[in-house]
Amino acid sequence: MSNNIVIIGGGVMGETMTSSLISAQTYKPSEITIVDLHLPRLKDLHRRLKINVSSDISIVAEANTIIVAVKPQDSQVVLELLGKSITKQSLLISIMAGVSLSTLKKHTKHSRTVRSMPNTPAQLQEGMTVWIATNQVSVKQKNDVRKIFASFGKQLEVKKEDLINVATAISGSGPAYVFAFSEYLIDAGQKLGLTKEQSTLLVKQTLRGSALLLDQSEDDAVTLRKKVTSKKGTTDAALKVFRSERIGLRVYKGIKAAYLRAKELSQIF
Template sequence: MNDQSIALIGPGVMAEAIINGLIRQKVVAPNQIIAAGPRPERGRELTERYGIRFTTDNTEAARSADIVILSVKPQRLEAVLIGLRDQIRPEALVLSIVAGAPIQKIARTLNHPIIVRAMPNTPAQIGQGITVWTASPSVSGAQLEMAKQILGALGQEVFVEEENYLDMATALSGTGPAYVFLFMEALIDAGVHLGFPRRIAEQLVVQTLRGSVEYYALRRAHPASLRNEVTSPGGTSAAALYYLEKAGFRTAISRAVWAAYERSQQLGRGKNSQPPENGEPKEQT
């Protein structure tokens, strides 16, 4: 990709993760990247930090780029796409990381068929993310390889043939860090409630989670088998797990993921308003 120019439309957190990953992994040089957004002060941050170029004009950034990465908020996408319509080079690759935005909608609004749709997650900021992605039939083999390099700079990447997996990935891995952080927060607060200083509770929880994930990765056994290893009959783990099951822990997780999946589909249909706070996600049938 030594001769490929990249434009990022929407210079937010995930856009910065992409910039950082591309430069850190030496996929492209800083002078091959231009970011576009409405805030000049954000542009100054990125140019000083990474040596890239910046503009407040989306069209200026996209017009000459070989790869245009869409990283705006879902609620802003329609206006951005209309502004970029017929402004992208015919042979350029458009890579979208916008949650819930289907390829067909992007292609139709841009009047441009060469689209890759991807769903990364926030650990991409440290090169430990995982991205699920797919492509329209118009994407060439060379462009598929470029997309793979870009997304690989963020961590692991998984290509899927069917686009509906993207909404599922949004709910599971894209939103997944939020579930993990909430679980961490609850465990830390529980430790403080027991009487630990918060710094010690944080250390215990973080290392327990890190060690558990590494242990699973090493063993590759079913999580239920690993859970049984630490659950002695009549012991402390058995008591705790009984209470979690009684409280509907599994059901709450499943329903949360399903609610995120439904929200992703709503965003794809252009429904930007949030569902009622007391609304329940519909069950899968």
């Protein structure tokens, strides 16, 4: 891969990506620079990760690849400053939620851009990143993008930008849905007599094992669910209640609400 990458934003995702890029040996620490205005944070990142740090965004002029990992509400100022220094051949990757390709170009005047949506399991190198590139991004640069995102999980390129909004609703927000369902299961266990610790252990291991089974099995989710469900058994009793309460429809409505909000945000920023 081309060396020399600059990550703008030293927050959780900025640090997560940096650690993953180093662990996967996608980049050497000496090839990574984090740009942030919070000097104590930069000092800490430099000490722990042995990377380069800077508070001067103009350093992007020396980079082959730039990743923007700041809050969407800070995007306009950051992108306009970045646009003054970025070179024409550099690759610009955004992980900012709701910031469209057109907005990236509007504020940076730069064409070689990628819009992406990662998720928080990237902290464990188990993330899911969905991305789209402009036509100006070269084949080699796309391969670099795949390697970067594969450093902290799995990646998927899409060809329609609206699918980034769908991905935001499914995988971007998905961990929160899983955590919410975990809360409901833990609470149900407690109401039926388990301690919080016992119920939490059961739920954590059940989710972990089920996720691994879904990932590694040749069966799809429907088949796996059917294999656990005996007619007139305990699982069947619970699923009948879920169906009678139209849980599937309610989940779809929630996902659609997230999708519509993602579209709305892309019009704001």
